[in-house]
Amino acid sequence: MTQLAFEGISIDIATTRIVSDVSLRIEPGEMVGLVGPNGSGKSTLLRSAYRVLRPSTGAVLIDGESVWSMSAREAARRRAIVTQHTTLGAEFSVEEVVAMGRTPRKGMLDRDSEQDRHTVQQALEDVHMGWAARRAFATLSGGEQQRVLIARALAQEAGLLILDEPTNHLDVRAQFDVLDLLRHLGMTTLTALHDLDHAVSYCDRVAVMADGALVAVGAPADVLTPDLVHDVFGVRAVLDTHPITGRPRIAVASVADGPRRAATTANAPEERQ
Ligand code: ADP
Numbered sequence: 001m002t003q004l005a006f007e008g009i010s011i012d013i014a015t016t017r018i019v020s021d022v023s024l025r026i027e028p029g030e031m032v033g034l035v036g037p038n039g040s041g042k043s044t045l046l047r048s049a050y051r052v053l054r055p056s057t058g059a060v061l062i063d064g065e066s067v068w069s070m071s072a073r074e075a076a077r078r079r080a081i082v083t084q085h086t087t088l089g090a091e092f093s094v095e096e097v098v099a100m101g102r103t104p105r106k107g108m109l110d111r112d113s114e115q116d117r118h119t120v121q122q123a124l125e126d127v128h129m130g131w132a133a134r135r136a137f138a139t140l141s142g143g144e145q146q147r148v149l150i151a152r153a154l155a156q157e158a159g160l161l162i163l164d165e166p167t168n169h170l171d172v173r174a175q176f177d178v179l180d181l182l183r184h185l186g187m188t189t190l191t192a193l194h195d196l197d198h199a200v201s202y203c204d205r206v207a208v209m210a211d212g213a214l215v216a217v218g219a220p221a222d223v224l225t226p227d228l229v230h231d232v233f234g235v236r237a238v239l240d241t242h243p244i245t246g247r248p249r250i251a252v253a254s255v256a257d258g259p260r261r262a263a264t265t266a267n268a269p270e271e272r273q
């Protein structure tokens with residue numbers, strides 16, 4: 001399995017430093033959640049691994065090799081990407097979308113081999129979307145589309161999966177389906193997540209960004225302390241045990257919210273008069 005490392009990454013857009021000196025290593029088979037407020041630089045950091053934004057300093061290494069030194073094709077064999085905004089022609093069928101994942105493994109003029117077709121079908125089965133192979137991609141629900149895009153990433157047969165907020169715009173059930181799937185795949189996975197509770201309950205480690213810098217990395221329960229969550233996100237938080245799953249969970253509330261007053265405290269002696 002594959003390892004991903006960001007080493008001293010800084011990224012400038014025009015003259016503004018958007019990401020500052022981020023070092024982060026994702027070990028083989030690990031699932032790491034990248035969290036941080038909107039605009040903290042999560043997508044920008046990930047774009048340096050997609051080869052969309054070249055870092056001003058530092059290196060992005062896949063198994064020790066710089067993604068920026070290899071060809072685009074070689075990079076696509078090493079890591080698969082599920083971005084936030086995928087624009088696909090409405091005309092493509094689900095299996096055609098997944099087959100696009102085979103491109104970096106084929107010659108320019110190669111037709112789909114039996115192996116390609118098998119891999120595409122298997123990837124669709126892995127995300128429980130085999131039934132939809134002939135459907136038009138555009139006619140699927142948001143959750144189904146997201147699973148197909150993960151299947152496309154699987155068809156690439158890369159050892160590493162990078163995703164940017166894959167549960168956005170999905171209903172609660174579809175969010176869990178996607179996260180359960182990612183967990184089940186057991187691939188080296190780095191995913192930006194906007195829901196802190198998803199990071200807590202699904203990720204081996206979380207990496208927290210604020211203002212373009214990495215401010216904490218570690219096991220969710222060690223990192224997402226009430227103080228850190230307050231400082232970085234401006235909300236109150238409590239970590240406890242989920243009453244249904246028994247796993248750690250995080251409850252968040254507005255700083256404006258005090259604990260709800262019990263009816264009796266309204267009549268507490270010191271408040272009467
Ligand atoms: P996140 O994904 O954590 O919400 P982003 O990485 O998208 O954050 O953005 C980080 C910061 O970089 C934001 O302040 C955003 O406005 C800025 N930014 C991102 N892309 C560009 C761009 N192409 N040009 C100028 N500023 C950008």
Ligand code: MG
Pocket residue numbers: 042043044164192
């Ligand atoms: Mg983003």
